[in-house]
Structure formats: structure tokens, C-alpha cells
Amino acid sequence: xxxxxxxxxxxxxxxxxxxxxxxxxxxxxxxxxxxxxxxxxxxxxxxxxxxxxxxxxxxxxxxxxxxxxxxxxxxxxxxxxxxxxxxxxxxxxxxxxxxxxxxxxxxxxxxxxxxxxxxxxxxxxxxxxxxxxxxxxxxxxxxxxxxxxxxxxxxxxxxxxxxxxxxxxxxxxxxxxxxxxxxxxxxxxxxxxxxxxxxxxxxxxxxxxxxxxxxxxxxxxxxxxxxxxxxxxxxxxxxxxxxxxxxxxxxxxxxxxxxxxxxxxxxxxxxxxxxxxxxxxxxxxxxxxxxxxxxxxxxxxxxxxxxxxxxxxxxxxxxxxxxxxxxxxxxxxxxxxxxxxxxxxxxxxxxxxxxxxxxxxxxxxxxxxxxxxxxxxxxxxxxxxxxxxxxxxxxxxxxxxxxxxxxxxxxxxxxxxxxxxxxxxxxxxxxxxxxxxxxxxxxxxxxxxxxxxxxxxxx
Amino acid sequence: xxxxxxxxxxxxxxxxxxxxxxxxxxxxxxxxxxxxxxxxxxxxxxxxxxxxxxxxxxxxxxxxxxxxxxxxxxxxxxxxxxxxxxxxxxxxxxxxxxxxxxxxxxxxxxxxxxxxxxxxxxxxxxxxxxxxxxxxxxxxxxxxxxxxxxxxxxxxxxxxxxxxxxxxxxxxxxxxxxxxxxxxxxxxxxxxxxxxxxxxxxxxxxxxxxxxxxxxxxxxxxxxxxxxxxxxxxxxxxxxxxxxxxxxxxxxxxxxxxxxxxxxxxxxxxxxxxxxxxxxxxxxxxxxxxxxxxxxxxxxxxxx
Numbered sequence: 001x002x003x004x005x006x007x008x009x010x011x012x013x014x015x016x017x018x019x020x021x022x023x024x025x026x027x028x029x030x031x032x033x034x035x036x037x038x039x040x041x042x043x044x045x046x047x048x049x050x051x052x053x054x055x056x057x058x059x060x061x062x063x064x065x066x067x068x069x070x071x072x073x074x075x076x077x078x079x080x081x082x083x084x085x086x087x088x089x090x091x092x093x094x095x096x097x098x099x100x101x102x103x104x105x106x107x108x109x110x111x112x113x114x115x116x117x118x119x120x121x122x123x124x125x126x127x128x129x130x131x132x133x134x135x136x137x138x139x140x141x142x143x144x145x146x147x148x149x150x151x152x153x154x155x156x157x158x159x160x161x162x163x164x165x166x167x168x169x170x171x172x173x174x175x176x177x178x179x180x181x182x183x184x185x186x187x188x189x190x191x192x193x194x195x196x197x198x199x200x201x202x203x204x205x206x207x208x209x210x211x212x213x214x215x216x217x218x219x220x221x222x223x224x225x226x227x228x229x230x231x232x233x234x235x236x237x238x239x240x241x242x243x244x245x246x247x248x249x250x251x252x253x254x255x256x257x258x259x260x261x262x263x264x265x266x267x268x269x270x271x272x273x274x275x276x277x278x279x280x281x282x283x284x285x286x287x288x289x290x291x292x293x294x295x296x297x298x299x300x301x302x303x304x305x306x307x308x309x310x311x312x313x314x315x316x317x318x319x320x321x322x323x324x325x326x327x328x329x330x331x332x333x334x335x336x337x338x339x340x341x342x343x344x345x346x347x348x349x350x351x352x353x354x355x356x357x358x359x360x361x362x363x364x365x366x367x368x369x370x371x372x373x374x375x376x377x378x379x380x381x382x383x384x385x386x387x388x389x390x391x392x393x394x395x396x397x398x399x400x401x402x403x404x405x406x407x408x409x410x411x412x413x414x415x416x417x418x419x420x421x422x423x424x425x426x427x428x429x430x431x432x433x434x435x436x437x438x439x440x441x442x443x444x445x446x447x448x449x450x451x452x453x454x455x456x457x458x459x
Numbered sequence: 460x461x462x463x464x465x466x467x468x469x470x471x472x473x474x475x476x477x478x479x480x481x482x483x484x485x486x487x488x489x490x491x492x493x494x495x496x497x498x499x500x501x502x503x504x505x506x507x508x509x510x511x512x513x514x515x516x517x518x519x520x521x522x523x524x525x526x527x528x529x530x531x532x533x534x535x536x537x538x539x540x541x542x543x544x545x546x547x548x549x550x551x552x553x554x555x556x557x558x559x560x561x562x563x564x565x566x567x568x569x570x571x572x573x574x575x576x577x578x579x580x581x582x583x584x585x586x587x588x589x590x591x592x593x594x595x596x597x598x599x600x601x602x603x604x605x606x607x608x609x610x611x612x613x614x615x616x617x618x619x620x621x622x623x624x625x626x627x628x629x630x631x632x633x634x635x636x637x638x639x640x641x642x643x644x645x646x647x648x649x650x651x652x653x654x655x656x657x658x659x660x661x662x663x664x665x666x667x668x669x670x671x672x673x674x675x676x677x678x679x680x681x682x683x684x685x686x687x688x689x690x691x692x693x694x695x696x697x698x699x700x701x702x703x704x705x706x707x708x709x710x711x712x713x714x715x716x717x718x719x720x721x722x723x724x725x726x727x728x729x730x731x732x733x734x735x736x737x738x739x740x741x742x743x744x745x746x747x748x749x750x751x752x753x754x755x756x757x758x759x760x761x762x763x
Contacts, residue, residue, distance in 0.1 A: 315732035
């Protein structure tokens with residue numbers, strides 16, 4: 001420590017008594033595996049989103065009133081545009097660093113959602129959701145849903161052609177809700193002139209409400225991890241049930257995290273250079289009654305879009321309300337998937353008669369049900385996502401769109417259960433071949449104390 | 460590693476004399492809270508003046524405060540306790556006396572369920588429930604502000620701006636005669652005076668070959684080949700913007716709902732289950748295309 005830093009630290013320490021908690025924090029042990037960093041990637045993406053978001057919010061106008069654009073963009077010179085879109089054109093063309101900030105924000109949003117999905121996949125595959133971590137797992141699923149909502153409201157704000165179409169479909173999805181769908185849609189969208197009223201609403205959701213809830217949720221999520229301590233892979237010589245083994249925060253984990261943050265910053269910056277994220281200027285402003293040919297939402301909603309496309313035509317009355325395709329494909333199906341994922345920890349616990357707490361991660365192939373559920377669910381979601389591009393596939397392969405749609409209807413229905421069944425059988429046989437069964441409790445492998453473990457390793 | 464939290468060091472303790480008055484006050488406060496909260500909801504939903512529902516909400520808050528205060532004051536001992544400070548830094552004190560004695564270390568709880576050390580005097584489940592109930596009613600009453608977020612749908616989703624005699628105009632505002640429409644072409648048209656009203660968007664088609672067949676309403680077809688349908692897709696509300704000449708198919712780019720324009724726009728493929736409503740169309744005295752009335756089927760996606 002330099003003298004100046006020592007002086008500053010001491011003056012803080014006199015007032016706040018930092019040494020003991022400081023040492024405890026610095027010595028905190030972090031299990032070491034690359035896949036444990038996925039959550040950190042999401043966290044850093046969130047930081048980028050908030051910081052770039054501050055900048056963007058200073059320029060964005062949440063209104064659809066017609067405004068004359070008088071800036072430098074040749075594409076829109078002298079045109080009357082909706083105020084929200086016009087503010088985006090101005091930010092992109094007439095503000096130094098504006099387009100860069102927009103691309104950083106958009107790129108970070110893709111990274112945010114993508115890393116959350118990968119992080120969830122890691123948690124599911126390795127069993128980090130098992131008791132006592134079920135609550136945190138649920139918090140994570142909640143955060144994923146909020147991230148989807150933030151992404152959707154966010155890319156709707158520029159009010160371009162694609163955004164307006166998406167808002168329209170969201171309104172119709174709300175309408176399809178039983179009994180109260182129409183009133184619910186009018187409350188959330190502010191009325192029937194839905195795209196006009198929607199933009200100020202989405203602004204409040206995206207800039208105030210969702211960030212507040214997400215940041216609170218992340219704080220809770222991290223606090224629980226700190227309190228319960230992180231799970232870890234099995235490690236010879238250390239009883240994982242009783243001890244956490246890994247790298248201390250200072251200096252190693254700090255170095256890893258800092259390096260990771262800077263690498264990710266670099267990747268985002270480079271992506272903003274190479275990839276024209278969110279180039280809404282090419283798409284053009286939303287005009288009522290118009291729709292572009294390639295009407296796709298952002299990638300993380302492809303699975304819902306695909307479901308809407310391939311679902312067979314249904315519309316019938318049931319118990320006094322209308323059951324329609326959008327209701328089943330857009331509300332019931334995702335509800336079942338998220339609900340199924342949410343209850344899975346308890347299902348696994350019940351099916352295998354699990355007991356006690358678990359702190360050591362497992363190989364998913366050792367638990368047949370888990371491997372089957374994960375592969376089945378994710379293959380279903382993946383196939384649905386591919387179905388969202390059925391019109392593009394039809395154009396590229398010159399196969400008729402009807403045939404492509406039928407192909408996806410059949411594969412989405414048959415392939416996931418077949419894959420699930422196949423890996424269930426494979427996993428069961430693999431266990432039998434090795435003479436193993438699914439462990440029903442995580443027990444201490446030995447009763448040595450921490451110092452005994454250390455002494456043994458030193459030898 | 461179970462660290463026991465030290466017990467509360469009590470200086471003085473005074474057990475209150477709970478009287479019937481105290482009970483009565485808590486019960487009355489709970490009741491007044493509920494009256495105020497429910498009154499707030501009713502006044503707001505009946506569009507009463509601000510001073511009415513504002514005062515009712517204030518009354519509910521004051522009453523809840525009174526009830527909670529009296530519940531604790533009359534039902535729990537008044538306790539004064541001491542807690543050691545961390546080693547304070549005096550004028551001549553050394554700095555190396557920071558020993559890890561940190562009062563805010565996490566420690567296991569001292570025993571099963573023993574978080575609270577100061578307990579209530581006697582058990583009063585009735586009062587507790589009354590206050591919790593009142594608090595709950597109050598919290599829920601705040602939802603009365605939700606209906607302000609948007610209007611009641613009414614018939615906004617059921618009627619459009621099309622009326623008898625209303626001319627069909629282009630997005631630029633020009634009325635149309637039959638000769639203005641190209642064969643096999645489609646036009647997006649609006650009611651005159653309501654250009655851009657989403658639910659009123661109409662697609663005007665000149666059939667390329669085939670004559671229109673039932674279930675097309677032939678009395679709404681002009682010159683045996685000009686038909687107008689609602690442009691709002693009956694699946695999820697996207698504008699049905701594409702037309703395939705070879706089979707006179709209207710095609711929605713969002714989820715590929717396909718409608719047969721020569722047969723009343725009934726769905727032939729895709730996820731939609733309902734035909735596009737046909738606009739009753741005719742000609743006025745000057746030969747311009749006009750509507751003969753509003754749509755007679757549900758426009759756009761299903762609800763309710």
C-alpha cells in the first residue's frame with residue numbers, strides 16, 4: 001500500500017471498521033470453473049445496459065407525434081416522422097457517439113439475455129437448483145422473464161416498422177386472455193389507439209419499472225448466493241458437502257472478474273463496430289396498416305413466434321370465453337414451459353426420493369429424468385425458434401411455405417419426446433453399465449476438519 | 460460454526476396495563492381503516508371529486524397508524540436496552556484494537572424460532588387478525604388506481620369508423636373509382652376522415668381471373684371483381700399485406716395466415732381460424748367506391 005492509500009484506508013477504517021469484514025470478503029472462496037462465470041457475464045451486460053441506457057434516455061422522445069426531421073441523415077432529410085423514431089434518427093446521425101451507444105446498448109441486451117439462458121442451462125444441467133437453492137433458482141427464472149420483458153419493450157421504443165408490428169401482436173396476445181383480456185389490454189396499452197399510447201407506456205416499463213425490479217431481483221439473487229455459498233464440481237480430497245473449495249476473491253477471483261469485464265467490454269465495442277445492431281433506420285418508421293415482409297421479432301422471442309406460426313387454426317368457446325390459437329400458443333404453452341421449469345427441482349426431488357442439502361454438482365447424464373427433461377424442453381424451444389424463420393427457409397430453399405410449416409408442425413411435436421426418450425434410455429443404461437444408481441443424498445465423504453484437509457494436501 | 464447472538468441487555472422494562480379501551484381503539488381503528496379504504500375505492504371508481512377520495516385515503520392511513528401504534532403500545536412491554544458500540548476512537552486511543560468483534564457478523568439463531576426476544580403480553584389473536592386484515596384491505600384498495608390506466612373497451616373493438624356512405628380513400632386521402640384499381644393489385648384504403656385508424660384498415664382487391672364465389676357476399680362486390688376485406692388479420696392483428704395472384708390468396712406476413720379472396724377470405728392455411736370480414740361496398744352517385752355500412756363480423760383477433 002502506498003502511504004496515501006494507507007492514509008485514506010485508515011481514515012475510512014476508523015469510521016467504518018472495515019478490517020474484519022474486509023478480510024472476510026477478501027478471503028471468500030469462489031469455486032473455479034468457466035461456466036460459473038456466465039452469471040457474471042449477464043451482470044456485466046446489465047451494467048453496460050444501465051450506463052448506455054442513461055445516455056440514450058437523454059435523447060429519446062417517448063411520443064408518436066409527427067415531427068419534422070431537420071438533421072443530417074440523407075435517408076430522412078426533410079421527412080415528417082413519429083417523434084420517437086425521429087429522436088433515434090437524430091441520435092444515430094447527428095449526435096457524436098450516438099450510434100455507437102445505441103449499438104452497445106443493443107449488443108449488450110443480446111448478451112444479457114443470451115448469457116442468462118446459458119447460465120440457466122448450466123444450473124439445470126449440473127443440478128445447482130437442488131435444495132437449499134430452489135428459491136434462488138426461482139428468482140433466476142423470474143429474472144429471465146423480466147429480461148424478456150425488458151428486451152421486448154426496449155426494441156419497441158424506436159417505433160420502427162418491426163417494432164410497431166410486435167406491439168400489435170402483443171396487444172392481440174393480451175386480448176386473447178380469458179374473460180378480462182380486452183380490459184387488460186386497454187389498461188396496459190392505454191386504450192385502443194394502441195401504438196400511440198403504447199410508446200409512453202413502454203418507456204415507463206423499460207426505463208423505470210423493469211430496471212428497478214431487475215436490479216432488486218439481481219441484488220436478492222446475489223445475496224442468496226453469498227449467503228448459501230456457491231456450488232462446486234466434485235474435487236478429490238475435499239469433502240464438497242462440508243467445504244467450499246476454490247479461489248479467494250483477492251487476488252485471483254478479482255483478477256479473473258476484472259479481466260472478464262474488460263474482455264466483454266472489448267467484445268461489445270468490437271461488435272458495435274462490425275455489426276449494425278438495431279439498424280432501424282433501414283427498416284423505417286412504423287405506419288399504421290403497413291407491415292414489412294420479414295416480420296420477425298428479436299431472436300429470444302423466436303420460440304413464441306414459431307409457435308404462433310405453426311399452431312393449427314383453432315377458435316372455440318369454452319366456459320364462456322374464446323380459446324384461440326394466440327392464447328394457446330402464446331400464453332398457455334410458454335406458461336407450461338416456465339411453470340414446468342419452475343417446479344422441476346421439486347419433481348426431481350420427489351421422483352428420486354432425494355434427501356437433505358446438495359452442494360456438489362452432478363453430471364446430468366447421471367440423472368436420467370433431468371437429461372430427458374432438459375433435452376426435450378430445449379430441443380422443443382429450438383425447433384420452435386427455427387419455425388419462426390419458415391418464410392425465410394421457404395424463400396431460400398424454394399420449398400412451398402405450406403410444406404415448410406407442416407415440416408415444423410410434425411418435428412416440433414415428435415422430435416422432442418423422441419430425443420427425451422432416447423437420452424433417458426441412454427442415461428439409464430449408462431448408469432447400469434457402471435453399476436450405479438441415482439444418489440438420493442449427498443453425504444459427507446469424510447469427517448476431517450479443514451486444517452486436516454489442508455495438511456493432507458500439503459503432504 | 461454456530462455463533463450465538465448475545466441476548467438483549469435490558470435496562471428497564473415496563474409492562475403496560477392493557478385495558479378494554481385499548482382493545483376498543485384498535486378494533487375501531489381497523490374498522491375505520493377498512494371504511495376509508497373501501498370508501499376510497501368506491502369514490503374513485505364513481506369519479507368523485509379529489510377532496511372526497513383523497514380525504515378517505517388519508518383517513519384510512521391515519522386510522523391504520525393509530526391502530527398499529529396502540530396495538531404495540533398496549534400489548535408489548537416498553538423496553539429500553541443497551542448495546543455496546545464498536546471500539547470507539549478517542550483522543551489518545553490506539554488504532555490496532557480492531558479485533559473482529561463486529562456486531563453485525565452473521566450468526567446462527569440462538570434457538571429454534573428465537574428471533575424475537577421481547578414478546579407480547581398475553582395473546583390477542585383477534586386484534587392481530589383485525590389489524591392484518593385492515594392492512595391487507597388497505598393495500599388492495601390501492602389497486603383502484605389501475606382502471607385509470609386505460610378506458611373500458613366498450614365497443615372500440617367491435618365497431619370501426621366505416622359508416623354507410625363513407626368513401627374509401629387511399630393513404631394520401633384520394634377517393635377511388637373502380638377504374639383506379641389495377642387488376643391483381645391490392646390497395647390499402649381507409650374511411651374518409653379516418654386515415655390511419657388501425658381497426659378500420661381495409662384491403663381492396665381486384666380479382667385477377669376467377670369470379671367471386673360464396674361465401675363472399677356478392678351484393679357487396681362491385682363490378683363482379685372488386686372486393687374489400689378488413690386488413691386486420693383475424694389471428695394476431697397484423698396487416699394482411701400480401702397478395703398471391705395465382706390463387707387470389709391474401710397472405711399475412713406475420714404468421715402466414717392465408718385467405719381465399721375469391722371465397723369470402725376464408726382461411727385456407729396458417730394459424731387463423733376465422734375469415735377476414737368483408738366490407739359492404741358499393742358506388743355512390745359520382746362513381747366513387749363507398750361503404751354501405753360497418754363490418755358485420757368481428758374485425759381482428761378474437762377476445763373475450
